[in-house]
Amino acid sequence: MSRINRPYPRALAALLLTVVTVLTVGALGPGGASAATVGSAELTSGWALHTATGLAATGATISRVGYPTAGWNPVALPSTVLAGLVANNVYTNIYAGTNLQSVPDLTGQDWWYRGQFTAAAATSGQVYWLRLQGVSYRAQVWLNGTQLDANAVGTFVEHEYNVTGAILPGALNAIAIRVTPPRHGCSDLSACTVDWNPEAPDMNAGIWGRTLLDTTGPVAVRDPYVRTVLPLPATNAADLTVYADAINATAAPATTTVTATISKPGQPTITASQTVTLAAKERREVVFDPAGYPQLHVANPLLWWPYQFGNPELYQLTTAASVAGAASDSKTINFGIRQFTDYRTTVQGTSFAGYKVNGQPILFRGGGYVWDLLQRWNTKTNKTHVDYVKAMGLNTIRLEGTLGNQELYDLADAAGVMIMPGFVCCSAWENDSGWTAEQTTVAQASLSTQMRALRAHASTFMWAYGSDQPPTAAHLTAYKNIAAALHWQNPTVDNVATWSNPNAGMKMDGPYKWEPPVLWWDLSRAGSAFGATGEEGTEAPPPLESLSRFLTPAQTWPVGNATWNYHVGRAGSVFDNTDVYSKALSQRYGTTTSAADYSKKSEVMNYENTRSFFEAWSAREYTQSFGAIWWMQNNAWPSLHWNLYDYYFKPGGSFYGTRKATESLHIAYDYFTRNVYVVNSTLAARTGLTATATVLNIPDLAQKYTTSVPVSAPANASASVLTLPAVTGLTSTYFVRLQLKDAGGATVSDNLYWYSTTPDALGNKSNWYSTAVKTYANLTGLNSLPSNTGVSTAVSRSVAGGQETVTITLTNTSATNIAFFLRPEVTAGNGGTEVVPVSYTDNYVSLFPGESRQITAAYATADLGGLPAYLRVRGYNIPTASLPVP
Structure with a gap:
C-alpha cells in the first residue's frame, strides 16, 4: 500500500460530527462515466484495546474480520492507552489524592488496538485512504491481514495510506495497530509535560488523533491553503494565492481539473480552475495566484480581526478535482483574509519582537494551554477553553508542544483568538545535538505535518521553532526550508528565551x-x-x-x-x-x-x-x-x-x-x-x-x-x-x-x-x-472590615435553546460598610457546586455603601444536572447566602 505522511485540514462543519457524512458527488460523469464516492468517515467505534504482552497472535491474524476480542477493553477513538483503561474502570479516580501513583508503568509493553468498520461500496475508479492523524509513539499498522506499515513513527506525524488494494468495499473490514509507547523522561519526540504535573504512566501512548477512512476518485486533494497579502498599510484589497496538493492514486498518468472556489455569504464568489496531468503516483502542488488568475485580487475584503479589534470574518475555500468530468475529490476549509507581520524594538538593550495584524500593532495577551493529562478532549471542552480565553479578555493561546487538536484551531478561528504554536522545551525536542537519523526525520516530518495543518488557520499568527533553547543550526535550517516550501506566511522565531539566544525576540x-x-x-x-x-x-x-x-x-x-x-x-x-x-x-x-x-x-x-x-x-x-x-x-x-x-x-x-x-x-x-x-x-x-x-x-x-x-x-x-x-x-x-x-x-x-x-x-x-x-x-x-449583612440580591432567569441566562442585581444597602470581593455563583441545587462552564459579565466585585451592580451569568441547562438553579452570594466580609433562581 502506498504511504503518505502528510496532514489534511478538515472543514469546520466536519469537525463537529463524530462520523463525517459520505457523499456521492454526481451519479454519472459525461458519457455515462461512473463518479466516485467522495467523503470521509471517522472510525470512532468498534475498537478494542489489549496489551501485546502474552498475546501470541500476530497483526496478520488480529486484523482479520471475526478475530475474537473477548477480554479486550472496548474503546472509542481517539483514546490513549491509559484513557482507555480508565474508561473501562481498570484504574479509577486516578486524579484524586495520590491515586495516580497506583497505576503501574504502562510503557514497558506494546498495546494492540483493533477495530472493525464497514467500508463504502465501490464505484468505478474508487480509491480508499486510511489516515492516522495521531499515533504515539510508533506503530505497526495492519488492515485485513495486510501490513501497511512496519514502523509508523512520530507522535505529531500524520500517516496516510492508499488502501484500495486491501479494502473490502461495501463489507466489514478489520484494522489492527500495535503501538509502542514513548519512553519516560521526555526521551522521545512525543507529547511531554516537563515539570508541571506527573508524567502519564503510559506517556500518552496510543491513538490520540482522529482515524479517518476517505473515499475519492483517482485523484485526491490534500492540504488546501490560502495565502493572503494585503497592500499594507492599506487594507482595501487583498491578493489571495491558493495552494492544494493533487495526488494521482493510480499506476498510470491521470489528467485532472482542479477548481478552487472562494465564497462568503453576501460577497462575490470567486472561481479558478486549471488542468494538470499527473504522472503515476505523483503528488503535485497546484497553485492559483493573482498573476495568473486576476479574480484572486479581491477588492474591499472583509478582514479577520482578533478579539477586541473587530470581527473574525471567515471565508470558505472549496478545492475540487475531477477526472474525465466526474468528481474525484473535494476538500473545504474556512480561512481568514488577514496578514500578520513582525517588527523589532530594542528595550533595555535587547531586541524584542512585536506583531501587527492587518497593519495594526497588537499586544498578544494569553496563557499556556495544555491538554488533559490523558489527552482526552471533545467539542464542549475545546469550546470552553476558547470561550474562557475570550471571557478573560485575552487574545492568544500558546501551544508549547501541545499540538494537533485541529478542532481547537477551528474554534479559535471563529472566536478571533490567536494561536501561538511551537515545539516543547526541556526534552528530546531541545536535546537535538545528539539526535539519531530517525529522530531527525521524525522532527522534520512533525514540523511538516503541524505546519500544514496550522498554516490554513486565520488564528495562527507565528511559529516558534524552539522554546527555552533554539535548535541546532543544521536543524534550524532544515526547519526553515520546510516552512518556505510550505509557503508559511506568518512570522517565526528561533526560540522564545533571550537567556539562551540574545536574538530570540522573547524572554523567559x-x-x-x-x-x-x-x-x-x-x-x-x-x-x-x-x-x-x-x-x-x-x-x-x-x-x-x-x-x-x-x-x-x-x-x-x-x-x-x-x-x-x-x-x-x-x-x-x-x-x-x-x-x-x-x-x-x-x-x-x-x-x-x-x-x-x-x-x-x-x-x-x-x-x-x-x-x-x-x-x-x-x-x-x-x-x-x-x-x-x-x-x-x-x-x-x-x-x-x-x-x-x-x-x-x-x-x-x-x-x-x-x-x-x-x-x-x-x-x-x-x-x-x-x-x-x-x-x-x-x-x-x-x-x-x-x-x-x-x-x-x-x-x-x-x-x-x-x-x-x-x-x-x-x-x-x-x-x-x-x-x-x-x-x-x-x-x-x-x-x-x-x-x-x-x-x-x-x-x-x-x-x-x-x-x-x-x-x-x-x-x-x-x-x-x-x-x-x-x-x-x-x-x-x-480582616478588620466590619461584617456587612446589608447586601440585597435580586435574581431572574431566561431560558432559550438549552441555554440559561441569570440576571443578578447586587445592592449594598449599608450606609457605612463596603461589601468587599463579592462572588455571586449559580449553583446546581441549594449549597451545591457552581454550574460550569459558566460565563459572568463580571465577578469578585466590591460595592461601596449604597452602590448596586448588575451581573449576568450564562450556562447550559444540562450542566445543572437536573437540579434546581440557586444563587449563592459570598464575600470577604459578608455572610454566605443562597436563594433559588426563579
Missing part, C-alpha cells in the same frame, strides 16, 4: 513562583513587563470547592502535606511545593487558620496578582512591551500551580483579575511609580472621559485623597493620565479606587486596589524562577 526570565504585584512594574527586575515574554507565572491554588474534588479534608488542611504537594509540580523539581506562596499569603493577609480561610485569602491574592501582571504589560504597550503569556492558562489535571482557571473550569480569582485587567477600556494603577494609566484595547478612539482616583482608609472608608482629570483614550494605545502623591494619614491597609467615566457620567471602568503603608519590597537575590521578597505588604486591615 521567570518568575515561576509567587511574586508581589510590584515586580511586574519594576523594570529593574527579571520578569517585569518589558519586551515580550514567552511565559512566566506563579502558583494559583484553585477555590476550595475545586480542592475538595480531588483532596480529602485532611489533605486540604494544613497545606503543604505530601498529597497537596503531589498536585503542585513534578516531584523533585523546585515546583513540588507552594511554600513561597503560602508564606506570602499568611504574611500579607494574616495567618491562615483553615482550608476555607486559606482559600478565601488566596482568591484575593490571585486576583491582585494576575490583574497587576496584565495591567503592567498593557500599560507599556508598543513602547516597552509587546506581548505576554501567563504560565499557564489551565492545568492538565487538578493542580495547585500555574493556571488562570482550574481543571474543573471553575473560574476563580486569577480568572477575574485577568478579566478586570484586560477590559476593552481600562484604568490601571502602577504599584511602583503610583502612575495611573488608561488603556484602550480597541481600534476606536474614545474622548470626553474623566479619570478619578480616590484613596480611602480601612475600615472606616474615610477619604484621604481624591482627584479627577479629563482623559482622551486614543485607539489601541495606553497613556499615563495622573500620578498619585504620597498621601499622609493612611491606615496601614488602605484602598485606592480608580474610576473612568464617559461624558454622560456612566462608569466604563471601576477598579479597586488594596495596599499598605508598608509596601511589598523585593530583595536582591534572584534566580531563573524567583526573586526574593524582603518585606511583605501589610494587607491584614482587610
